[in-house]
Amino acid sequence: MSHTISLGLRMLSDWHIGSGTGQHGRISRKVLRDEEHQLPFVPAKSLNGVWRDGCEIAARALDADADPDGPRLWHSWVEYLFGYQPAFPGAFPGAEAGDTPAAPARHPRPAALSYLGPIRFPGGLGQAIAENRRLRDAVTFVKPGVAHDPVTGAAREDMLRFDEMARGGMTLEGTAELPDGLSEEQLGCARALLWAGARLVEGIGAKRRRGSGRCRLDLGGAGLPPSTDDLARWTANPVSPPVPERPPAPDSAERRAVDDGWESAVLRMTLETPLLAYDRTVGNLVQGRDHAPGWMLLGPVLRRLDSSAAAAAARCGDLVVTPATPQVDGVQGRPVPRVFERDKDERNVYLNRMAEGTPNGKAFKRVRKGYVSGSAQVAVETPGFVLRMHNTIEDESQRPTEALGGVYVYQALAPGTVLVAEVRVRRGVLDTGWWKSLNGRWRLGRSRKDDYGLVSVAAKPMAPESTHPEPIDTASESAPIMSGDRIRVWLLSDVLVRDDRLAPSDDPADFARLLQREFATAGADGVELGPILQERDRRPTSYETARTDSWHRGWRLPRPVLLGFAAGGCLTFKVKAGQISAEVLAEVERSGIGERRGEGFGQIRINDPVLMNKVPRDISERENEQMGTPPRPIVRRLSTVDPGHAGARLIEAAAWRAEIWRLAEERAAQPDEVLGSLIELSATRLNALRRLFVHLDEEGEQLKARITGLTKRWKAPKATAAICALLADDDVWETLKFNDQDRLCLTDAGRDVLRRELRAEALRSLLTACLAAHTRREAHSEETRA
Template identity: 85%
Template sequence: MSHTISLTLRMLSDWHIGAGTGQHGRINRQVLRDEEHQLPYVPAKSLNGVWRDGCEIAARALDADADPGGSQIWHAWVEYLFGYQPTSPSAEPRETPAAPARHPRPAALCYLGPLRFPGDLGQAIAGNPRLRDAVTFVKPGVAHDPVTGAAREDMLRFDEMARSGMTLEGTAELPDELSEEQLGCARALLWAGARLVEGIGGKRRRGSGRCRLDLGGAGLPPSGDDLARWTASPVPPPIPEQPPAPDSAERRAAGDGWERVVLRMTLETPLLAFERTVGNLVQGRDHAPGWMLLGPVLQRLDSSAAAAAARCGDLVVTPATPQVDGAQGRPVPRAFERAKDSRNVYINRMVEGTPNGKAFKRVRKGYVSGSANVAVETPGFVLRMHNTIKDELQRPTEALGGVYVYQALAPGTVLVAEVRVRRGILDTGWWKSLDGRWRLGRSRKDDYGLVSATAEPVDSTPESTPVMSGERLRVWLLSDVLVRDDRLAPSDDPADFARLLQRAFASAGAEGVELAPVLQERDRRPTSYEIARTDSWHRGWRLPRPVLLGFAAGGCLTFEVKAGHVGADVLAEVERSGIGERRGEGFGQIRINDPVLMNKVPTGTSERRDEPADTPSRPAVHRLSAVDPGYAGARLIETAAWRAEIWRLAEERAAQPDKVLGSLISLSATRLNALRRLFGHLDEESEQLKARITRLTKRWKAPKTTASICTLLAENDVWETLKFNDRDGLCLTVDGPDVLPRELRAEALRSLLSACLAAHTRAEAHSGEAHSEEALV
C-alpha cells in the first residue's frame, strides 16, 4: 500500500494560474477552472514545479553540509522523487563530451489529482452562480514606459484573480517499495522543500501567489533538529521488469472456452492516451488502447501464468472504448456515411451503395453500440495549457518545450474494455484484483490518468451465423489489426488479410477455407478501410518501440468464401481470440457478419456527444460549521458575494435617490456632502452615533432635519431599504445569516448613501445645465 501525504496550500495573497485564454473585450487572462464545479484550482503540475525547486535548494544545502567534497546523494533523492528527463543537446550542452547517456526515470511522487477547495465547499459554491463569481475578481493593470515611467498607450489590461485567504487541499503518494529509513529521507526532503515554497502561479515575483505549503500524514512533518541530523540513505534503484518466459513451469494448460470480464473505468482526471504531436499540441486518443492496459492488468493479477498466457494469446485485453447505451462502444464502421446537409441521415454503403441526389461523406470518428438502435457517439475532450520553465530565465523557453497543450479525454467519461482468459489458466475470482484506482497514459503522476476501475464477469456470447461456400463474409475491425505479407513486412493488402483470416479459421478448426476480397466497382478497392500507425514507448526498457502499421479500427472488408465452410463455433472462437500480431495487447479484434453491417442504418440515427459531466445528482449541500474543513474560505467567499450584491442593489436604489433620502433631498449640496463625515462612524452604537449627528447639525438649527438623519443612519433597517431579500441564498456557513448582517451593516449603509448622493449630485448638475441653456435661448 502506498504511503499517503496530505497537502494543504494556504494562499496568502491573490493568485492567478491561467487557462491561457481570455474573454474578448472584458478579460485578458482568465483563471484556470475545473470542469465539474467551474472553480479555480491549483494543478498538480504547477505545484510539482515549485515544490521541486524548493527540494533542489534544500538538497544543494544538505549535500554541501554533508560532504563539501561534492556528494550528490540528496540531489539523487530529488531525481528519484520528481523524476529525471534528459534535455536535448541543443537545449543544454553537456559538461563533458564523454558523459554517459542517462535514461529517463519516472517520478516516484504521485498526486491524486489537483489541489481543490476542501470538504463540501466546492459543492456548495457550484450550485450558486453568484457565489461562484465571488471566488474571483478582475484586476486592472498597465504597462509602463521604461524611459518616461508613465503608462504606455493602449496597454491597459484586465486579469482575473482568485481571492487570497483560500485553502486548497490535495493528496500525494510515495511508493510502498521504500524501507522505513528511505521513507524517512523522502519525507524529510519533501518537508524541507515545502518550507521553501513561497509563491505559485503567475506574477508570483510581484506579490501575487504568495502561499504556504503544509504537509500531513504519518511521520510528517519532522522537526528542524531531526532534519539537520538526518543521514541520507541510498536511493532505491529502478525495479527491473522481468516477466516470466512463456515456457515457465507455472504455466497452466488452457481449457475449452474463455472467461470474459468487463472492465469499466470512470475517469477521475483527464486521460491522455498519446496519438500524435502537432506543433505544440499533444493530441490524445478517444479511447485507451489495449497496449496501455495490458501492463496494469498483469501487474494486478501478479501471476506468472497470466504473463505467459498473454504472450501465447491466451490472455487478451481489448481497447477501452467509451460506453454507449450502457455497453462497450464499437468504432463506427467506415462503411457508414453521413449526408453533408443533414447530420442525422446515415447510409451503410455495404448494403445501400451510394445513393444519387445527395452528397455523403465518410464518418471517421465516434462509437456505436451493438444494439439495433444505432447512435454515433463521440467522447468529450478537454484542452489544458502547460509550460516548461527554464531555471536561469524563470520563463518558458522553446528549447525546453515552452508552452504546450494537452488534448485529453474529459473526466467523467466511462471507458469499457474486456479481459479474456482461457478457462483454467487463472484461479477462480482472479478478476477481483482488477478493482481499484489505476494510473494510465501520459503525465499520470499529476493531473492526468487517474481512473476508478471495476471488473465484472459476463457469460453471454454473441451469436454467430455459419458462412457457407459462395456466401460473403463481412469483417468489422473493432481494433487495429497487424498483418504481415509473405516477406514478413507490415502489409495493408486485403489479400494478405484474407490469408491471415484463413489461418485463423484453420487454427479454430475450419480447414480448407479460401477467401477472396470483394472489390467495389467504383474504385476497385474492398469496402472502406484505412491504415493506422502506432508510435509507442516501452516503459520497462525506457526505449521507443517499433512503429506499428496495420489496418485501422472501424475498417470494413468484404470477402467471398470460395471454398470451405465456417461454422458458428469457429467464428465465435476467432472473435474471442482475435487475429494477427500482438493480440494480447488488444490488436486484432474483429466482428464477422455483425447485424450492424448486414442491415441498413435505422431511420432516426443521430450523432450525439458524450456528456462526461452526467454524474449522479448532487447531494443536498449543508452549510459549513466552524469545525468543517473550508469554513474560513466559505466565510471569505460569502462575504465577497454579499458585498457584490450590496453594490448592485445600491446602484439600483440610486436610480430614485429621493426614496432613500426622503426629506433630506431638499438640503443643499454642502449639507448633503457633510453627511460623508459620518461614514466612518456608522458602526458605532446608536446613541453614540446620534450624538455625533446632533453635533454636526447643531449650527443648522433644523431639528426635523436632525431627526431625519438619525432615523436614516441609526434606526432604519438598511437591508429593507436595499431590498436585500435573498440573504440566506448567499450564505455558506451556519452562522452566516446572523453574523454577516451585523458585520456588513455599516458598509451596506455607506454604499447605499454614497450611490444615492452621487446620483442626486449628477441629477442636480444636469438640471442646472438645462436651466442655463433655456436662459440662453
C-alpha cells in the same frame, strides 16, 4: 501499501494560474478552472515544479554541508522523487552552456512522488460554491494592469490589460503518495527532503515575483511534519534511494493446459482526472486518443493479476485485453464503421454504403470518429476532450524556453467519461475469481503522476456472448449472395497484418490470407477467401491505415512503430471454398487475429447486424455525454469544524459585497425613495453626510449624537430626524431590498455575522450611490432650465 501525504496550500495573496485564454473585450487572461465545479485550482504540475525547486535548493545545501566533494546523495533523492530532468545545457549542477555531462547519458526515470489529482477547494466547499453562480463569481475578480515604457516611464498606449485573479486567503488541499517498498531509513530521508523543500515554497503561478501567488505549503500524514530529532537524524545520516529495478525477464514457465471456451470480465473505468492516451504531436499540441488502447491496459492488468500464468497466456494469445472505448447506451462502444456516411445538410441522417448504396440527389461524407453501441437503434457518440496549457520554466531566466519545451498543450479525455474494456482469458488459465483483483484505482497514460490518468475501475464477470445463428456455406449455389457466400469484417481495434515478406501490410489480400489461417486454427480447414474491393453504388470495403508510436516503460526505450489496419475499417470477402460454422466465427472473434492480440490488437466482428442492415434514417448523435454520472450530493452549510470554513467566510463576504453594490446601484435609480425628505437639503449639506461614513459602525446612541452635532447649526429638526432614522434606526437590508441573503451564505452562522459586519459598508454604498445619482439629476435639471 503506498504512503499518503496530505497537502495544504495556503494562499497568502491573490493568485493566477492561467488557462492560456481570455474573454474578448473583458478579460485578457482567464484563471484555469476545473470541469466539474468551474472553480480555480492549482494543477499538480504547477505545484510539482515549485516543490522540486525547493527540494533542489535544500538538497544542494545538505550535500554541501555533509561533504562538498562527496557523493550527492540528497540530489539523487531529488531525482528519485521527481524523476530525471531532460538533458540540456545547464541541467546538471555547475554546468555552463556548451558543457557536457561527465557522466554518460542515462535512461529517463519516472517520478516516485505522485499526486491524486490537482490541489482543489477543500471538503464540500467546492460543491457548495458550484451551486450558485454569484458565489462562483465571487471566487475571482478582475485586476487591471498596464505596461510602462522603459524609457519614459509612462504608460504605453494600447497596453491596458485586465487579468482575472483568484482571491487569496484560501487553503487548497490535495494528496500525494510515495510508493511502498521503502525502508524506514529511506522513508525518513524522503519525508525530510520533501518537508524541507515545502518550507522553501513561497510562491506559485504567474507574477509570483511581483507579489502575486504568495503561498505556504504544509504537509501532513504519518511522520509529517518531522520532529526536530527525526529531522536531525535523517539529515545527518542519509541513505541512498532505491536503485531502479531492471525489468524482469519473461517467465519461461510452460503454458498451462486450457479448457474449451473463454472467461471474460468487463472493466468499467470512470475517469477521475483527464486521461491522456498519446496519439501524436502537432507543433506544441499533444493530441490524445478518444479511447485507451489495449497496450496501455495490459501492463496494469498483469501487475494486478500477479500471476506468471497470466503473463505467459498474454504472450501466446490466451489472455486478451481489449481497448477501453467510451460507454454507449450502457455497453462498450464500438468504433463507427468506415462505411457509415452522414448527410452534409442533415447531420442526423446517416447511410450505410455497404448495405444500401448512395441515394440520388444527396451529398454524404464519411464519418471518421465516434462510437456506436451495436444495437438496432444506432446512436453515434463522441467523447469529450479538455485542453490544458502547461509550460516548462528554465531556472536561470524563470521563464518558459524552447530548449525545455516551452509552452505546450495537452488534449485529453474529459474527467467523468466512462470507458469500458474487456479482459478475456482461456478457461483454466487463472484461478476462480481472478477478476476481483482488477478493482481499484489505476494510473494510465501520460503525465499520470500528477494531473492526468487517475481512473476508478470496477470489474465484474461477463456472461458469454451468443454465437452466430447461421453458418456460412458455399456448397449450395442457391445460397443468397449477401448472407451465403460473403463475410463482412468490422475492425473493432487496429489489426497488425504482415505480407509474405513479413513486412507490415495494409493489403486486403494479405488480410484474407491471415483470416484463412485463423479459420483453420479454429477448426475450419480449406476455407478460401477473396477480397471484394468494388461494387456498383456500394462500398463493400472501406478502411484506413493506423500508426502506433509508443514507449516501453519497463525498458525505458521507445517501442517499434506499428502499422496496420485502423479500427473502424470494414472489409468484405467472398468465400470461394469451404464452410465456416458459427462456432468458428465466435472463436475467431474472441481470440482476435494478427499480431499482439494480448495488447488489444486484432479485435473484429464478422457479419454484424450493424453492417448487414440499413441505418435508421433519423438517428441520434450525442457529444460529450457522460453515462452513469452519480448524482450530486446534497449541499449543506459548513460549520466551524469543517475543512474550508475560513475560505468559505471570505467567499461569502465577497459575494455579499458584490450584491450590495449591485443593489445600491439599482436603488440609486430612484434616489428619492431612499433619501426621502433629505432631497430638500442643499448639495453642500447632503455632501456633509459623508463625514459620518467613518462612524457608521458605532452604537445607535453614539451615532445619533454625532448626527446631532453635525446638524445643530442647520436648524432643521426634520432633517436631523430623517438622518437618524436612515443611519441609526432603519434596517439597511430592507432598504436595499437584499432578500436572498441565505442563498449567498456558505457557513451556518454566516447570515448573522455578515449582517453585523457589513452593515456599515452597506450604508456607505447605498448613500454614496444615491447621493451621486441625486447630484447628477439636479445638475441635469439646472442645465435644462438654463
